[in-house]
Amino acid sequence: MSDLQDDLAAGANPPSHRAEDDTSSRGVGDPTDFPASDDAPSPVHVQPARRAAVTFIFLTVTLDMLALGMIAPVLPDLISGFVGGSAARTAETIGLFGTVFALMQYVFSPVLGSLSDRYGRRPVVLLSNFGLGLDYILMALAPSLRFLLIGRVLAGITASSVPTAQAYMSDVTPREKRAAAFGMLQAAFGFGFIVGPALGGWLGSISPRLPFWVSAALSLLNFVYGLFVLPESLAMQYRSPFSWKRANPIGSIRLLSRSRNLLALSGVLLLGYLAQNSLLNVYVVYVEYRYHWSVHQIGNSLAVLGGLTILYGFFLVRRASQRLGDQRATVYGLAGGGLGYIIFGAAHTGLQFVAGMPLLNLTSIAWPATQSIMSRAIGPNEQGQLQGAINSLRGIAGIAGPSLFTWIFARAISNGSGFHMPGLPYYTAAGFMLLSVLLGIVTGREPKQA
Numbered sequence: 001m002s003d004l005q006d007d008l009a010a011g012a013n014p015p016s017h018r019a020e021d022d023t024s025s026r027g028v029g030d031p032t033d034f035p036a037s038d039d040a041p042s043p044v045h046v047q048p049a050r051r052a053a054v055t056f057i058f059l060t061v062t063l064d065m066l067a068l069g070m071i072a073p074v075l076p077d078l079i080s081g082f083v084g085g086s087a088a089r090t091a092e093t094i095g096l097f098g099t100v101f102a103l104m105q106y107v108f109s110p111v112l113g114s115l116s117d118r119y120g121r122r123p124v125v126l127l128s129n130f131g132l133g134l135d136y137i138l139m140a141l142a143p144s145l146r147f148l149l150i151g152r153v154l155a156g157i158t159a160s161s162v163p164t165a166q167a168y169m170s171d172v173t174p175r176e177k178r179a180a181a182f183g184m185l186q187a188a189f190g191f192g193f194i195v196g197p198a199l200g201g202w203l204g205s206i207s208p209r210l211p212f213w214v215s216a217a218l219s220l221l222n223f224v225y226g227l228f229v230l231p232e233s234l235a236m237q238y239r240s241p242f243s244w245k246r247a248n249p250i251g252s253i254r255l256l257s258r259s260r261n262l263l264a265l266s267g268v269l270l271l272g273y274l275a276q277n278s279l280l281n282v283y284v285v286y287v288e289y290r291y292h293w294s295v296h297q298i299g300n301s302l303a304v305l306g307g308l309t310i311l312y313g314f315f316l317v318r319r320a321s322q323r324l325g326d327q328r329a330t331v332y333g334l335a336g337g338g339l340g341y342i343i344f345g346a347a348h349t350g351l352q353f354v355a356g357m358p359l360l361n362l363t364s365i366a367w368p369a370t371q372s373i374m375s376r377a378i379g380p381n382e383q384g385q386l387q388g389a390i391n392s393l394r395g396i397a398g399i400a401g402p403s404l405f406t407w408i409f410a411r412a413i414s415n416g417s418g419f420h421m422p423g424l425p426y427y428t429a430a431g432f433m434l435l436s437v438l439l440g441i442v443t444g445r446e447p448k449q450a
Contacts, residue, residue, distance in 0.1 A: 053172070053229060053230050053233075054169075054172070056222075056226050056229050057125075057165045057169060057185075057230075058188055059225075060125060061162055061165050061185050061189070062188040063129075063192075063218045063219060063222050064132070064162060064192070065188060065189050065192025066191070066192040066196045067132070067192075067196070067219060068155075069193060069195065069196015069197045069200060070196045070200030070203065070214065071211050071215060072200060073197050073200045074200055074201075074203075074204035074208045074212075075094070076090055076094055077204070077208050078142075078148065082145040093145070095402065097148075097152045098398070098402060099398075100156065101152050101155060101156040101398070102394075102395045105392070105395040106392050106395025106396055106398075106399065107249060107395075109389070109390075110247050110249055110252040110388040111247045111248070111388070112128065112163065112164055113247075113252075113385045113386070113387050113389070114242055114243070114247035114384060114388065115247070117234070117242075117381055117382060118242040119239075120233075120239070121167055121233050121234055122230050122231070122233070124164045125164050125168065125226065125230065126226050126227065126230065129219050129222050129223040130220065130223045131157070131158040132158040132219045133218075133220035133223060134154075136151075136215040136216035136219060138151045139151035139155075139212045140209045140213050162391060163388045164384055165185065166182065166371070166387040166390075167383040167384040167387045169181040169182065171233035171234055175372075178371070178376075179320075179321035179326055179368045179369045179371075179372040180317055180318035180321060181368075182317070182367070183312070183313040183316075183317025183364070183365075183368040184313060186309065186313040186367060187311075188313075189309065189313075190306045190309025190310040190313060190364075191310055193306035194306035194307060197299070198303075234383075234384075235380075238381045239381060240382065246385055253389070253392075255378075255382065258377075259377060260442075261373070261443050262374060264439045264440075264443050265440075265443055266389075266390075266393060267435075268366075268370055268439045268440050268443075269371075269393050269394075270393045270396065271433065271435050271439070272334065272337070272366065272367065273396075273401070274404075274429075274432050275337070275429035275433055276397070276401075277401025278401075280401070280402070281405050281406055282405045282425045282426075283302075284298055286425070287301065287350070287353065289413065290423075293350060301353075304357055305357055308357060308361040308364070309361055312362070313364055316365060317329075317364065320333070321368075326373045327373065329366070330369045330373070330440045331437055331441055332365070333362045334362075334363065334433055334437045334440055335362075335433075336360075336365075337359070337360055337361075337362050337366065338433030338437065339359045340357065340358075340359035340360025340361070341356075341360060341429040341433060342426070342427065343355065343356030343359065344356050344423065345424065345426035345427045345430065346423055363433075366440075371387075374386060374390070404428075408424055408428055409425045412424035412425070
């Protein structure tokens with residue numbers, strides 16, 4: 001990671017003669033000051049990146065994902081204790097909590113993104129870290145299910161700091177290196193995906209509330225660390241007034257529909273996030289039903305998925321973006337992911353299923369490349385709003401995806417359905433990916449805009 005951090009920090013300071021040339025010809029402070037091609041120098045609004053600041057942003061996303069992963073294994077047991085041990089009520093409550101969490105991200109991601117465009121990235125990121133720490137303390141002390149639900153609501157709001165972290169990386173990263181920066185954050189998701197549940201399971205064996213205390217401590221320590229190392233990345237001349245008209249999910253959709261390119265790329269992300277819900281909500285029951293995997297085997301397979309996400313995020317995204325360009329990297333990554341889903345659905349053995357993972361994880365290339373293209377179409381005064389809008393798409397998928405894929409899987413294995421096709425959820429996900437490939441190709445037909 002240190003090599004990538006050095007590249008980002010070095011790349012965030014364009015050569016002085018280039019900046020002067022750009023300033024003399026276009027003027028400093030124009031929010032639409034973007035070069036017209038990938039080979040052009042970085043925009044003058046890019047702020048110098050301190051290595052400690054880049055590390056902090058990476059840690060923020062990592063700790064957010066780690067904390068969410070840590071509470072995943074213990075939350076069902078905690079809920080079960082509040083509902084008298086009823087498995088049915090526990091399942092219903094888990095579904096409710098998941099929907100509420102996704103709904104909060106859908107609503108509040110644009111709000112926090114727009115606030116960061118008005119007041120800067122630093123206060124929003126730090127306050128989100130602080131709020132998340134207090135939220136985990138609330139859940140650790142929760143005396144009833146109602147308090148636990150309030151905690152999940154607050155977690156959904158404060159976890160919306162991720163878009164602001166991504167906007168920070170856009171501020172301090174030149175356009176040609178943004179895919180690599182987003183890839184590094186993608187690796188943070190993978191790390192939390194691997195380590196979080198394993199650590200949460202171990203801590204939960206001591207006490208079901210201990211993972212909440214550890215998550216709170218990590219978030220608050222990160223807040224204190226950020227107070228000393230995190231500079232502001234958004235210069236005053238690029239701040240934009242806060243407006244509720246923009247800082248809401250409907251306003252964010254207007255931003256994403258500003259051009260054909262943005263609208264198509266938004267569709268790419270939405271379809272991809274929907275497809276990912278087949279992993280988040282069907283994966284465990286699918287491999288148990290079809291391959292009779294044990295809990296240990298399931299954990300190992302999830303570790304492989306997360307490990308590939310880390311490797312691709314750190315080492316493959318940057319190379320793919322440099323050699324293919326962001327648009328082709330997006331299309332190839334989506335196509336590989338679609339093939340991976342097809343293999344998941346068609347695999348008759350567990351070994352064949354695992355063989356599809358390297359292809360499936362090629363989506364780890366597509367998402368950073370897509371966000372990189374979108375960030376270049378938006379001025380520096382709207383990067384927070386853009387990243388908030390993107391996270392709202394993830395919230396929409398999180399609301400619709402769980403019910404969709406669990407219903408498809410239930411119908412596919414039901415005796416009364418007239419057919420038996422357990423792989424149908426993954427074939428459906430592959431269909432979403434095919435549509436996203438077509439949208440990704442469409443983006444290459446529109447001339448690049450300044």
